[in-house]
Amino acid sequence: MIDPAALHVWSHRVYFVLVCLALIFIRLLPIDIGFFGLPGPDLMLCVTAAWIIRRPDFVPPILIALLFLTADLLFQRPPGLHSALVLITAEFLRRRVQRYGDMTFAVEWLLVSGAFLALTVAERVALAVSFTPKPGLGPMLLVALLTVLAYPLVVLFSNMVFRVRKAAPREAGILGHRL
Amino acid sequence: MARDRNSDDIYTRPIRRLLIGFLVVLLLAVFLVWRIDSPRVERFRAAVVDRIVPSMDWAMVPVTRVARMVENFQSYTRIYEQNQELRRELQQMKAWREAAIQLEQRNAKLLDLNKVRLSPQLTYVTGVVLADSGSPFRRSVLLNVGARDGIRDGWPVMDGLGVVGRISGVGRTTARVILATDSNSRIPVRIQPSGQRAMAAGDNSDTPPLEFLEAPELVRPGDRVVTSGDGGIFPAGLLLGQIATGPDRRLRVRLAADYERLEFLRVLRSHPARHIDEPGNLVGLAPEEEEEEAPGIEDLRAPAAAGTAPDD
Numbered sequence: 168m169i170d171p172a173a174l175h176v177w178s179h180r181v182y183f184v185l186v187c188l189a190l191i192f193i194r195l196l197p198i199d200i201g202f203f204g205l206p207g208p209d210l211m212l213c214v215t216a217a218w219i220i221r222r223p224d225f226v227p228p229i230l231i232a233l234l235f236l237t238a239d240l241l242f243q244r245p246p247g248l249h250s251a252l253v254l255i256t257a258e259f260l261r262r263r264v265q266r267y268g269d270m271t272f273a274v275e276w277l278l279v280s281g282a283f284l285a286l287t288v289a290e291r292v293a294l295a296v297s298f299t300p301k302p303g304l305g306p307m308l309l310v311a312l313l314t315v316l317a318y319p320l321v322v323l324f325s326n327m328v329f330r331v332r333k334a335a336p337r338e339a340g341i342l343g344h345r346l
Numbered sequence: 347m348a349r350d351r352n353s354d355d356i357y358t359r360p361i362r363r364l365l366i367g368f369l370v371v372l373l374l375a376v377f378l379v380w381r382i383d384s385p386r387v388e389r390f391r392a393a394v395v396d397r398i399v400p401s402m403d404w405a406m407v408p409v410t411r412v413a414r415m416v417e418n419f420q421s422y423t424r425i426y427e428q429n430q431e432l433r434r435e436l437q438q439m440k441a442w443r444e445a446a447i448q449l450e451q452r453n454a455k456l457l458d459l460n461k462v463r464l465s466p467q468l469t470y471v472t473g474v475v476l477a478d479s480g481s482p483f484r485r486s487v488l489l490n491v492g493a494r495d496g497i498r499d500g501w502p503v504m505d506g507l508g509v510v511g512r513i514s515g516v517g518r519t520t521a522r523v524i525l526a527t528d529s530n531s532r533i534p535v536r537i538q539p540s541g542q543r544a545m546a547a548g549d550n551s552d553t554p555p556l557e558f559l560e561a562p563e564l565v566r567p568g569d570r571v572v573t574s575g576d577g578g579i580f581p582a583g584l585l586l587g588q589i590a591t592g593p594d595r596r597l598r599v600r601l602a603a604d605y606e607r608l609e610f611l612r613v614l615r616s617h618p619a620r621h622i623d624e625p626g627n628l629v630g631l632a633p634e635e636e637e638e639e640a641p642g643i644e645d646l647r648a649p650a651a652a653g654t655a656p657d658d
Contacts, residue, residue, distance in 0.1 A: 195477045228366050236376070247374060248374070
């Protein structure tokens with residue numbers, strides 16, 4: 168018989184993959200979804216951060232690496248760099264949550280904003296150090312800003328649709344420390 | 347969670363850390379390899395795109411169609427303004443038509459006088475746009491024709507009217523087109539009445555600015571911009587667009603191709619395409635100069651060429 172807690176976790180891992188694939192798919196559509204020429208926010212990063220803070224066991228690192236590498240390849244970004252930085256950011260957030268437990272949403276948003284900004288800066292520095300042609304500072308910061316602004320909406324959405332909430336105390340410890 | 351940490355946490359944590367470290371190093375290695383040997387990784391990328399995007403096609407078609415329908419419906423609401431605009435344009439077009447007919451007759455006469463035969467090499471392959479595979483900083487589209495249909499890197503792409511960009515990255519059944527608006531796009535152009543040469547350099551905006559223009563005072567908004575044929579990638583005389591002055595008073599090219607609706611594109615099979623298998627050849631010398639000047643490079647290049655030959 169299947170353990171209901173394990174089923175819960177695995178079904179949400181599948182949801183995570185499906186959400187990310189849907190986001191990639193929407194970006195690939197040959198229609199312009201941008202907001203009046205503005206670059207869209209990095210929603211995949213938002214989803215990853217929101218889920219990892221709520222339920223770290225839903226988002227295993229191997230999935231993050233695979234999905235973001237695929238996105239890198241499909242979106243004509245330098246392959247590997249963005250995914251490596253997202254993985255580091257995600258693990259930083261995971262560690263933070265596991266060590267200090269719950270935080271209010273304001274603190275969480277501040278933390279996530281800082282992480283996104285650090286990610287953007289790190290990406291820019293890495294591109295500069297490797298002499299890769301890089302996009303302008305303005306658009307990159309704009310993307311980071313839009314991503315920060317989109318974060319509460321993504322949290323709300325994953326809360327309502329996928330019921331990604333912080334684990335109740337009795338659930339914690341069943342799978343909370345899994346690989 | 348932090349509060350009820352189990353005893354086996356002590357064992358899983360280092361393994362976990364090792365796994366994450368391994369993943370990060372692996373991803374960074376991919377980035378480094380891409381930076382060092384870009385063509386190989388780009389070929390891998392083309393193969394991935396080749397596998398994934400056509401398999402999404404069944405889902406893309408209905409979504410795209412619905413979006414187009416919504417767009418078309420929205421255009422009904424602006425129908426009055428459109429009508430007015432069309433009337434004005436029609437008025438202008440009548441004048442142009444008159445001019446065009448006269449020019450056509452004159453051109454036919456001149457061609458007849460010179461006994462010119464238009465080049466039989468200028469044939470094209472038509473492809474359909476599959477996906478708008480770009481990030482905010484990369485302007486490119488994917489076509490559903492690829493190496494199977496004989497597409498090569500570097501071939502120019504047009505819609506019915508003007509230059510759209512050129513092929514960069516060919517998979518078996520797909521090819522990527524770098525648009526003229528991409529920040530990596532440089533197209534050598536000539537400005538028509540004054541005959542000046544310049545470079546249309548994409549900067550991710552809708553109207554690429556002109557660079558290396560010798561005498562900007564001779565150029566007026568509305569002048570035609572055509573490819574000059576320098577560099578051997580684009581054949582001479584393809585229409586790119588018209589001059590327009592941007593808000594920053596720079597001269598820019600308003601593109602003739604309809605970038606809002608890229609659907610069917612022509613890949614021109616216009617020149618004996620040189621196979622690009624390393625970055626240096628993109629800006630390479632003419633073939634005969636290359637052999638005279640750099641005989642030492644030849645034997646280095648031979649194994650690379652042999653390695654890529656089965657791809658064709």
